[in-house]
Amino acid sequence: DAKTTQPNSMESNEEEPVHLPCNHSTISGTDYIHWYRQLPSQGPEYVIHGLTSNVNNRMASLAIAEDRKSSTLILHRATLRDAAVYYCILGGNSGYALNFGKGTSLLVTP
Amino acid sequence: DAGITQSPRHKVTETGTPVTLRCHQTENHRYMYWYRQDPGHGLRLIHYSYGVKDTDKGEVSDGYSVSRSKTEDFLLTLESATSSQTSVYFCAISEYGQAGAFFGQGTRLTVV
Numbered sequence: 001d002a003k004t005t006q007p008n009s010m011e012s013n014e015e016e017p018v019h020l021p022c023n024h025s026t027i028s029g030t031d032y033i034h035w036y037r038q039l040p041s042q043g044p045e046y047v048i049h050g051l052t053s054n055v056n057n058r059m060a061s062l063a064i065a066e067d068r069k070s071s072t073l074i075l076h077r078a079t080l081r082d083a084a085v086y087y088c089i090l091g092g093n094s095g096y097a098l099n100f101g102k103g104t105s106l107l108v109t110p
Numbered sequence: 111d112a113g114i115t116q117s118p119r120h121k122v123t124e125t126g127t128p129v130t131l132r133c134h135q136t137e138n139h140r141y142m143y144w145y146r147q148d149p150g151h152g153l154r155l156i157h158y159s160y161g162v163k164d165t166d167k168g169e170v171s172d173g174y175s176v177s178r179s180k181t182e183d184f185l186l187t188l189e190s191a192t193s194s195q196t197s198v199y200f201c202a203i204s205e206y207g208q209a210g211a212f213f214g215q216g217t218r219l220t221v222v
Contacts, residue, residue, distance in 0.1 A: 034208050043200045043213030044153065087152075091208045097168060098143070098208050100153035 004088045009105040012078045020073040020104055022088030030092055033064060033071050037084040038103070044087065047073065083108045113137050116201050116214040123221055129188040131217050133201030135181075142184040143202040143211070144168075144176060146195075153200065159184055191221045 005023040012018040024033070035047040048055055048062045050071075055062040061074040075082055087103040113136030123129050133142060143158040145168075155168030157176040165176050173195060175187045188195055198218050204211035 032209065036211075038153075043202070043216055044211075045213065046210050049209040085152075089208065097155050097158055098153075098202070098211060099155065099169075100145075102152045 004090055004101055006086070006088055006101065006104045008102065009107065011107045011109065012075075014080060014108055014110050015077050018075040018078045018082070018106065018108075020075070020086050020088075020106065021070065022072070023070045024088070024090055025069045027068050027090055031090040032092065033062065033068075034089040034091060034098070035060070035062065035073050036087045036089065036098070036100075037082075038087070039081075039084045044100075047086070078106075078108045080108050080110065082106065114201060114203050114212055114214045116199075116217050118217060119215065120218045121220070123191050123219070125192060125221055126190050129191050129219065129221075131186040131199055131201075131219070133184045133186070133203075133214060135183075135203045137203060137205065137212070138181060139203040139205040139212075140181075141204045141211075142178065143204075144174075144184065144186045145200045145202065146170065146197040147200060147216075148197050156186065156199075191219075193221050195219065196221045 032051050034049040036044040038044040048060050050062045063072045085103040085105050087100050115134045117132045144156040145153045147153045154170045156174050159165045159178040177185045198216045200216050201214040202211045
């Protein structure tokens with residue numbers, strides 16, 4: 001299975017943009033890039049996903065490198081509620097297994 | 111919020127006893143998953159189901175069994191609980207695939 005590499009932790013100021021990187025140099029042509037986040041004491045929640053083109057939704061934007069070997073989750077204006085562990089996951093767009101790694105712990109300071 | 115309920119939410123049990131955790135959904139989603147989460151390990155897949163009576167093993171399936179006799183229920187059973195199975199267990203459901211999976215609130219299991 002293709003692996004992802006994320007920084008263990010990042011810190012951001014409230015109301016500033018946050019760019020969370022993810023490296024996936026062994027990504028296959030059919031792998032989607034999925035992002036989930038987990039707030040303290042809660043189950044993970046879906047954030048965004050994409051294949052080749054950049055994607056936007058109400059929560060975040062996903063920027064995918066042209067060679068697809070890396071991607072960046074962008075929170076346009078961090079709030080205290082965005083403090084969470086963010087997981088970058090590769091996989092097909094099927095129902096089989098989400099393979100979570102350690103993720104990036106995002107700290108947002110006032 | 112997606113209709114997914116885990117029960118019980120908290121349980122303390124003794125080593126060697128059987129334990130069953132239940133995941134119930136009202137969304138009629140095809141896929142259901144059981145994960146465990148431990149400090150320093152993130153979420154690890156235990157078992158998953160891709161339909162009624164269709165299940166498969168995940169990364170850490172030893173000591174666990176599952177059953178799905180109805181679309182809405184996915185049961186996780188620890189046949190003989192051990193202290194190493196003390197963990198927080200999350201159930202997840204998805205309709206189409208890995209995008210947009212919904213997770214339950216978790217079950218905190220303590221084996222003493």
